[in-house]
Amino acid sequence: xxxxxxxxxxxxxxxxGLPLAARADYLDHACAGDTGLRQEVETLLKYDSPGFxxxxxxxxxxxxxxxxxxxxxxxxxxxxxxxxxxxxxxxxVAIKVIKRGMDTDAILRRFFTERQILARLRHPNITRLxxxxxxxxxxxxVMEFVEGLPIAAYCWKTNATLDxxxxxxxxxxxxxxxxxxxxxxxRDIKAGNILVDSDGSPKLLDFGIxxxxxxxxxxxxxxxxxxxxxxxxxxxxxxxxxxxxxxxDVYSLGLLLYELMAGKPPYRAGESxxxxxARAICEQxxxxxxxxxxxxxxxxxxxxxxxxxxxxxxxxxxxxYPRAADLAGDLRRYLEGLPVQARAGGAVYRAxxxxxxxxxxxxxxxxxxxALAASTGYALYQERRADRRFDDLRQLxxxxxxxxxxxxxxxxxxxxxxxxxxxxxxxxxDSMAREASGDIxxxxxxxxxxxxxxxxxxxxxxxxxxxxxxxxxxxxRATALYREVLRANPADIRSKRDLALALIHLSTSTYAGDxxxxxxxxxxxxxLFADIARSQPLTQADGIAVAQAYFGIGESQMMxxxxxxxxxxxxxxxxxxxGVIAQSPGSSEAQRSLARAEARIAYVYLNRLHDPDHALxxxxxxxxxGERLVALxxxxxxxxxxxxxxxxxxxxxxxxxxxxxxxxxxxxxAISTRAEALRADPRNFRVRTFLISDYARLGKxxxxxxxxxxxxxxxxxxxxxxxxxxPATARNPDAVSSIATLRAAAR
Amino acid sequence: MADVSALLTRWQEQxxxxxxxxxxxxxxxxxRRLARFHLGRERPEHTLQPTELVHEAYxxxxxxHKMDWKNxxxxxxxxxxxxxxxxxxxxxxxxxxxxxxxxxxxxxDFALERIEEAADVDxxxxxxxxxxxxxxxxxxAKTVELRVFGGLTIEESAEVLALSAATVKxxxxxxxxxxxxxxx
Numbered sequence: 001x002x003x004x005x006x007x008x009x010x011x012x013x014x015x016x017g018l019p020l021a022a023r024a025d026y027l028d029h030a031c032a033g034d035t036g037l038r039q040e041v042e043t044l045l046k047y048d049s050p051g052f053x054x055x056x057x058x059x060x061x062x063x064x065x066x067x068x069x070x071x072x073x074x075x076x077x078x079x080x081x082x083x084x085x086x087x088x089x090x091x092x093v094a095i096k097v098i099k100r101g102m103d104t105d106a107i108l109r110r111f112f113t114e115r116q117i118l119a120r121l122r123h124p125n126i127t128r129l130x131x132x133x134x135x136x137x138x139x140x141x142v143m144e145f146v147e148g149l150p151i152a153a154y155c156w157k158t159n160a161t162l163d164x165x166x167x168x169x170x171x172x173x174x175x176x177x178x179x180x181x182x183x184x185x186x187r188d189i190k191a192g193n194i195l196v197d198s199d200g201s202p203k204l205l206d207f208g209i210x211x212x213x214x215x216x217x218x219x220x221x222x223x224x225x226x227x228x229x230x231x232x233x234x235x236x237x238x239x240x241x242x243x244x245x246x247x248x249d250v251y252s253l254g255l256l257l258y259e260l261m262a263g264k265p266p267y268r269a270g271e272s273x274x275x276x277x278a279r280a281i282c283e284q285x286x287x288x289x290x291x292x293x294x295x296x297x298x299x300x301x302x303x304x305x306x307x308x309x310x311x312x313x314x315x316x317x318x319x320x321y322p323r324a325a326d327l328a329g330d331l332r333r334y335l336e337g338l339p340v341q342a343r344a345g346g347a348v349y350r351a352x353x354x355x356x357x358x359x360x361x362x363x364x365x366x367x368x369x370x371a372l373a374a375s376t377g378y379a380l381y382q383e384r385r386a387d388r389r390f391d392d393l394r395q396l397x398x399x400x401x402x403x404x405x406x407x408x409x410x411x412x413x414x415x416x417x418x419x420x421x422x423x424x425x426x427x428x429x430d431s432m433a434r435e436a437s438g439d440i441x442x443x444x445x446x447x448x449x450x451x452x453x454x455x456x457x458x459x460x461x462x463x464x465x466x467x468x469x470x471x472x473x474x475x476x477r478a479t480a481l482y483r484e485v486l487r488a489n490p491a492d493i494r495s496k497r498d499l500a501l502a503l504i505h506l507s508t509s510t511y512a513g514d515x516x517x518x519x520x521x522x523x524x525x526x527x528l529f530a531d532i533a534r535s536q537p538l539t540q541a542d543g544i545a546v547a548q549a550y551f552g553i554g555e556s557q558m559m560x561x562x563x564x565x566x567x568x569x570x571x572x573x574x575x576x577x578x579g580v581i582a583q584s585p586g587s588s589e590a591q592r593s594l595a596r597a598e599a600r601i602a603y604v605y606l607n608r609l610h611d612p613d614h615a616l617x618x619x620x621x622x623x624x625x626g627e628r629l630v631a632l633x634x635x636x637x638x639x640x641x642x643x644x645x646x647x648x649x650x651x652x653x654x655x656x657x658x659x660x661x662x663x664x665x666x667x668x669x670a671i672s673t674r675a676e677a678l679r680a681d682p683r684n685f686r687v688r689t690f691l692i693s694d695y696a697r698l699g700k701x702x703x704x705x706x707x708x709x710x711x712x713x714x715x716x717x718x719x720x721x722x723x724x725x726x727p728a729t730a731r732n733p734d735a736v737s738s739i740a741t742l743r744a745a746a747r
Numbered sequence: 748m749a750d751v752s753a754l755l756t757r758w759q760e761q762x763x764x765x766x767x768x769x770x771x772x773x774x775x776x777x778x779r780r781l782a783r784f785h786l787g788r789e790r791p792e793h794t795l796q797p798t799e800l801v802h803e804a805y806x807x808x809x810x811x812h813k814m815d816w817k818n819x820x821x822x823x824x825x826x827x828x829x830x831x832x833x834x835x836x837x838x839x840x841x842x843x844x845x846x847x848x849x850x851x852x853x854x855x856d857f858a859l860e861r862i863e864e865a866a867d868v869d870x871x872x873x874x875x876x877x878x879x880x881x882x883x884x885x886x887x888a889k890t891v892e893l894r895v896f897g898g899l900t901i902e903e904s905a906e907v908l909a910l911s912a913a914t915v916k917x918x919x920x921x922x923x924x925x926x927x928x929x930x931x
Contacts, residue, residue, distance in 0.1 A: 005884065012924060013917040047927035053895050055865045 008037060012044050020740040062095055062140055063133050063723065081145060092145040093130060096206075107139045118207065120182050125175035127203050134727035146203045148195035155260055158200075162297055165260045166331055168202050173253060173328035175204045180246045180323060187244060189252035190233040191259055236282045236315045247317035250327055254312025254320070261301055261309065262289035286313055304334050307342035426453055426474070440488050444498070447481035450474045451502055454509065468509050468732060475506040493532055500528035501545055507552045519556040525549040540584050544593055547576040551597055558600075563608050570604070573597045588632040591625045595642050598622035602649055612656040619653060622646045637677065641687065644673035648694060660705060667698050683726055689738045692718050696742040715746040751808045755818050767825070774822075775829045777804045779855075801826045801897055820903040827897025831874070834859050834896070838870045862895065868930050876929045880922065887922040890915055 011030045015023050023045070031038035060067055065082040071094065072079040084091040098107065118129045131142035149157060155165055172194060176186060186207055193205045235251040237244060259265050266286030267277065289309050290301035308330050314320045321327040330340045454474035479502045486495040507521035526549050529542055538546070550573035557566035577594040580587060599622040606615035626643040633639050651666035671694045678687045695718030703711035722739045751773055757766035778801070805822055837855045859870060866873045881888035886908065893899040893907060901919065905912040 009884075009887075009917055009921040013920040016920050016924065044921070044924040044928060047924045047931060049923075049927050051865070052867065052927050053865050053891065053923055055861050055895055055898070 004037070008040055008044075011037070011041050015041060015045055016048055019744045020736055021744050022740075062097075062142075063131070065093060065095060065142065067095070082142075094127075094143045094145045095140050096143065097140040118184070121179055121184065121207055123175050123178040125171045125202055125204055126179065126207055127205050129207065139727070143205065144203075146195045146197055146205070148197040148203065150192055151194040151196055151202055151256075152191045152259065154196035162261070162300055163335065166335060168196065168200075169253070169257055169260065170328050170331055171202050172204055172256070173324045173331070175202075176249050176253060176324040177328065179207060180249070185244055185246065186249050186252070188233070189249055189256060191256055194256070234278075234281060235317075237317060239278045239281050245317060246323050247320045250312055250320050250322070250324055251314075251317070253324060253327055254309055257309050257312065258286065258289050261297065261305065262292040263294060263297075264292055266313065282315065286310065304340045304342070308334065308340060311342035425449070440485055443481045444485050444495075447478040447485065447498065447502065450478035450481065451505055454478065454505055472506065472509040475502060475509055478502045479506055493535065496528050496532055497542070500525045500532075503528075504545060504548050504552065507549075507556075515556045515559050519553060522549040522552040522556070540580055540587060540590070543576055543580040544587070544589055547573045547580070547590075547593055547597070550576065551593070551600070554597075554600060558604060558608070563604060567601065567604055570597055570601045574601070586632065588629055591629040591632060592639075592642060595622045595625035595629060595646065598625060599646050599649055602653070606649070606653055606656060610656075612653045615649075615653045616657075619646055619650050623650070637680065640673050641677055644670040645690075647673075648690070648697075652697075655701065660701065664698070664701060667694060667701065670694060671698065678721075682724070685726070685732070685735070688721055688725060689732075689734050692721050692735075692738040692742050694718075695721070696738075696745040699742075700745045715742070718742045718746070751822065752818075755822055759818060759821055770825060771829065773808060774804060774826050775833065777808055778826065778829055778833045801830055817906050820899060820906045823897045823899050823903065824893055824907040827893050827895075827899065830858075830896040831892055834862060834870055835874055865895070866926075866930070872930060873926075876926050879929060880925060883925075884918075884922075886910075887918045887925070890918045891922050891926065894919060 011027070014030070015026055018026055027038055027041060031041065062080075062082065064084050066085050068081045068083055070078055071081050078097050080095045080097070082093050082095045084093060121128065127144040127146055129141060129143055133140055133142075148154070151168060154160070155168070158164075160168070172189075176189065179186060184207065186204070188206060189204070194202050195205065196202050233252060233255055235244075235248045237248055255265065266289075267280045267284065288302075288306045290298045290306050293301050308327070311330075312320055312327055321330070326341075330342055333340050451474070454471040457468075457471035457474060479499065482495065482499040482502050486492065486499055489495055503521040503525045507518040507525075526546060529538060529546050529549075532538065532542070550569045554566045554570035554573060557563075557569060574594065574597050577590050577597060580590045581594065584590070598618045602615040602618040602622065605611045605618065623643065623646045626639075626646050629642055630639045647666045647670040651663045651670065654660075654666060655663035671691065674687050674691045674694065678684060678691060681687075695714045699711045699714035699718065702708075702714060719742065722742065725735060751770050754766040754770045754773075757763040758770065801823060804826055805819070808822075834855065838859060862873070863869055868876075877888050877891060880891065889908060890904055893904045894901075899907065901912050901916050904919075905915045908915060
């Protein structure tokens with residue numbers, strides 16, 4: 001027992017230090033056929049997690065930023081001062097690394113969808129959000145660095161007069177108003193989030209961060225769900241989990257005013273019971289600021305300023321200043337000696353009335369502003385009511401969002417916009433699926449939608465968002481729904497076909513993982529079509545589908561190292577496709593499938609059977625099909641990528657045959673096609689992954705030819721592509737393996 | 748101020764076990780005291796790390812010129828064990844009072860946060876998982892304690908455990924994976 005455990009530790013520790021690509025070989029050797037041991041080792045290795053238990057680990061770099069020092073640490077994580085030093089320019093920034101335990105993927109997804117919106121915020125009193133990424137699995141945000149004091153400390157240190165304090169807050173109000181005009185709420189305005197720089201100008205920090213960190217995705221649908229980040233600075237509606245509006249930010253500004261004018265917050269910070277704090281916020285009328293202030297200030301606060309501050313702090317959002325600009329207006333009128341809008345009286349009465357109205361209830365109507373804003377410049381503003389109706393949802397999910405998705409999908413650079421659309425559609429679909437119990441038509445419609453969602457999320461073979469696990473989940477939902485539909489109509493041909501096609505999608509997203517179930521799904525597809533063929537002739541599209549199922553079987557068999565079975569399935573696939581093409585030579589789908597199938601056959605000959613001559617023969621077939629495809633679809637930007645794939649294989653064959661010069665030429669040609677595609681859409685994950693592998697191979701090829709500086713250059717290009725990868729997709733198995741290949745090659 | 752250097756020497760060099768017994772409460776009390784009322788040099792307490800507390804206890808409890816790095820490592824090993832207990836007790840106190848967000852935070856809160864942040868779970872869960880690891884492989888559990896709660900390097904841990912650095916490194920890597928799985 002002991003020696004086995006020691007052996008296990010030794011193997012695990014050794015394997016953990018190896019690049020992913022090299023682990024399998026090492027384990028083959030180290031476990032020497034002891035499958036039980038190997039299984040235990042592999043299970044443990046799955047829990048490899050950078051940063052875990054490394055208490056003192058402070059990053060020395062984050063992306064292009066060099067960390068200079070830690071400047072703070074709070075509920076959300078640590079903040080560092082850093083410097084961008086990529087030669088071009090030196091920019092000092094503040095980087096907030098979000099602590100572990102928050103949902104990294106969700107935060108980053110929100111970050112990438114919000115980034116464009118936040119980038120619109122340009123105001124001298126707002127620190128800009130510049131960048132974001134991940135470090136050791138934790139998200140970080142890069143912001144403009146401000147050298148300054150927190151606003152309260154600044155007022156105290158400079159002994160600021162009442163007027164000076166009001167001027168500071170006026171600048172903050174302007175910043176908040178600017179954001180409101182851009183449809184952005186701050187949601188966490190508080191003294192600690194405002195620094196005053198050496199020019200005496202206040203800077204509001206963390207705009208938009210609160211929303212990014214909101215654990216409850218519901219916020220994006222309804223604007224609710226925000227959990228207060230700082231209990232004492234929460235507004236009544238925030239405490240109740242209701243809708244946040246511009247008036248919520250006005251409330252926060254009121255609290256800030258109160259604190260700077262009276263010198264203390266309206267509700268006692270020493271409260272030990274969170275429920276008591278929450279109750280005070282929702283029910284207790286704050287004392288008039290003048291009653292708490294220093295005598296010199298109290299005299300001036302009494303009257304108008306008291307009224308202004310208390311109006312901003314009304315329990316009922318409708319009783320407050322609707323916007324930051326209105327609050328600022330009253331403050332300016334006060335400074336100029338003009339009558340202000342805020343009037344004393346009725347506060348207690350109104351608060352009571354408001355609580356009576358709202359106890360236990362949610363706000364009646366909500367204003368939801370969602371922005372589908374992204375690189376395509378497409379923006380959609382949509383007003384939603386709390387009592388949204390099922391039919392609206394159905395229409396939205398079933399057609400509207402897909403129309404948008406499909407319309408922008410072929411556009412270069414559309415990935416970010418599509419991601420947002422997909423996310424929205426999924427939210428709608430999930431809410432509908434819960435209500436679809438007996439409705440067969442609806443189930444079919446939903447299943448169809450889930451397939452399209454899955455395609456958008458990451459069908460391996462198309463421009464995609466690189467999220468195969470999520471795609472798989474969508475396909476599973478689709479097949480489950482289609483099975484229910486088929487169970488209700490066992491003889492219905494359409495239901496059989498629907499299920500068969502969905503199973504192909506499912507297995508395509510599965511064969512890198514659960515090979516046995518991918519294999520079973522493909523066999524089921526073939527059986528379903530055989531069943532259909534008994535009652536009606538198969539169409540061209542059916543033929544292509546059956547060929548795809550054989551293609552999938554070929555993939556699974558190859559991954560299980562069943563080489564003859566894999567070749568057999570692929571040759572069957574080619575045979576069927578040639579039959580389809582003979583009947584309809586104009587089918588670009590058949591040409592595309594043929595090019596891929598021939599290329600994969602070549603792959604087996606080259607890499608598994610070490611037979612470059614046969615590989616070359618099939619690659620030439622593949623290239624022919626690829627060229628026909630490009631001719632058939634001249635406007636499709638993805639078609640040249642098929643040829644790039646074949647050229648990359650051809651390059652490997654030429655290398656195996658000893659023709660390094662031709663290998664280099666072909667590889668460079670593949671790289672240039674792919675690089676162009678990536679320039680057009682930097683978030684195209686599949687192309688990026690391929691390019692990383694290409695540069696690994698090019699670097700290796702060049703180094704073997706003693707062209708070290710060119711080799712170094714190629715590896716660097718690979719590494720910078722890897723570094724720029726969207727962190728949300730960097731954990732995809734294909735991405736991980738391409739990066740591991742690059743690392744191993746560059747050693 | 749008690750000087751634990753002599754106790755360390757008695758324990759380490761003369762094999763006097765009672766010296767360790769005398770030392771433990773001294774270290775424990777000092778850590779708790781430091782953690783509550785941070786008396787160190789001027790510094791924003793929010794950047795405090797758990798191992799800084801251990802360092803400070805070390806500075807206060809020993810006449811450092813008498814200590815070589817090996818003795819220092821052994822002191823830290825004792826302090827790591829104490830630190831783990833101090834933090835565990837603090838977490839229990841804290842949760843019984845339910846006051847974390849509303850009262851001034853003490854250095855120990857920050858130290859605790861750092862550990863819990865690095866472990867991704869609360870300290871009670873981490874402690875329980877470390878106990879299970881100790882039942883399986885006490886040496887590995889000790890390594891984790893030294894590294895996480897004492898801030899010892901691989902080399903210092905190797906000195907304390909009288910093992911090669913390579914062995915400690917291996918235990919550390921395997922222990923992290925095992926604990927991560929256990930806590931998943």
